[in-house]
Amino acid sequence: MTRKLSFSQAVNEAMKLAMQRDENVILMGEDVAGGAAVDHLQDDEAWGGVMGVTKGLVQQFGRERVIDTPIAEAGYIGASVTAAATGLRPIAELMFNDFIGSCLDEVMNQAAKLRYMFGGKAKVPLTIRTMHGAGFRAAAQHSQSLYALFTHIPGLKVVVPSTPADAKGLLLSAVFDDDPVIFFEDKTLYNVKGEVEDGFYSIPIGKADVKRKGTDLTIVAIGKQVHTALKAAEMLTKKGIEAEVIDPRSLSPLDEETILTSVAKTNRLIVIDEATPRCSAATDISALVADKGFDNLDAPIKMITGPHCPVPFSPVLEDLYLPTPEKVLQAVAEIIGDETIVAV
């Protein structure tokens, strides 16, 4: 049975189900419960995370398993690596992905390396949940989308869901995966609702989802930008153009086959990625198609990304920063050679 849940509720439900299923699953991070050791505070009054995503988990599982940490990312993210390697299955919350600057070594040189470097004799079943994304007026140090940084590093899996249902199923896969998974949650999607199956289910990491079928061009979009792609696709229908929208859902592993198969059918590719344009998920996916699908292309690949600058604070500038359906239409007009498309 399905119900409408917000993205935030779906993530919360996945954590609850994971913790019910396996007592080795613990959750730690800054204020994931909130108000640790405050005598007068009832657990139902606790924050449950700065955005309320982990609300209620401390009531159900107690402070032994829902652990507030000091603001010390190198310390607790590092500890979660070996907690994972020695028998637990931690979910560690890095509040904003921008804070990776404070603990990159623990992720890049420890979590990502142990299994390979130790000859396969260690596994690190760790999930790091982290917020990303612009559009929240949170300025340069709280708005980045840094999934490409992690995609670059062998040994990490990178998941970027776009819907509540995907978030739930992918998070359950992440928690029960024996390798470290960086799980991105767009802060501007938390209140977006969608149909979500109740009970435990998982969606395999590394399998893209075709969010909309089409024949005329392929749009691969990352995270929230899947919704930009779907809006653009609706607008294009009025011009008789049917876009196929692919959500890779994970950037590492990347489902190359689904993307290449789609481009073989449509012969055109647009990639939408709100992150900055260099060495990005967009360039990576474009390179894949240029390399393995070149003969199927009838037009240059177009990338719609954020510009090469930090995310600005002022709303007028931040709105310019982000991809929009209009920018997609402009790109479609260019690769189809029909300027009237932008007037849709």
Next chain:
Amino acid sequence: MTVVRSELKSLTREKAKWMYEKMCEIRRFEDKVHDIFSKGVLPGFVHLYAGEEAVAVGICAHLNGKDYITSTHRGHGHCIAKGCDLDGMMAEIYGKATGLCKGKGGSMHIADVEKGMLGANGIVGGGFPLAVGAALTAKIKKSGAVAVCFFGDGANNHGTFHEGINLAAIWNLPVIFVAENNGFAEATPFTYASSCTNISDRAAAYNIPGVAVDGKDAIAVFEAAEHAIERARNGRGPTLIECKTFRNYGHFEGDAQTYKSSQEKEKHLNDLDAISRFKEHILSMRLLSERELNDIEEKVEAAVENAVEFAEKSPYPDEKELLTDVYVTYQ
């Protein structure tokens, strides 16, 4: 109650006047931002400094234009105490072109480098090495400047606290590390998150002086800062000052603050209020008259109202600003 220190010669009439004005400016500015934010006018989120005025003002009272400070996400008070323009600050918080950072930084990133204000900071613990670097410049260039690193109790468990203080100690740099211990890192109590009783105790590990003062007593902060800053200016290295304080508002606006007890809030908002206490001191020390203080309050009220008007009337940044101040763009 704090003992009146009539022997404190450096607290001149002019200094007391400046301090009272700056404390009132911070309080009025923050109360105003609180009101405006609740009306949904401001973009993003804000972390207010109200309640902690005695710290920024007591420290910055000893700084000059050449000195540096680094700040935190709760940075408005530091900006005001270091002399940042209220109009430019308010416009920045509104995201307007006339803001101190042209609207590109926002509340969490207000900076005025010409005034030695090296930026509010969105990264907890970000300020420690930044203050060390500014102090290194001062030492190498023999400018006589000092650097003050303001940080919250949350940051004292961060690795950068330890790396920054150790560096300042081994290089004997003119840095004053100022802990604003308001009891809570977001919603997590200091007593839970830190293994030490006082942040200042940690100075011992780096072989530098560490002092803890009542951070809601502007004169106590002023006195501790005087010693530490003089010491730093004379080439005798860093000091860690812990100011025990309290924030009047939540971690961010919208925080229900369920982790604070009502008695604690009541006590801090009334009996222990930093501005009322400082006012009482300077009146009893006959540094300024009631009339003079009232004039200051009126002047501050008008300045903050002007700042709001300035911000509201200012234009948003031009679209081309999106791609200015980056080294290279790809279009």
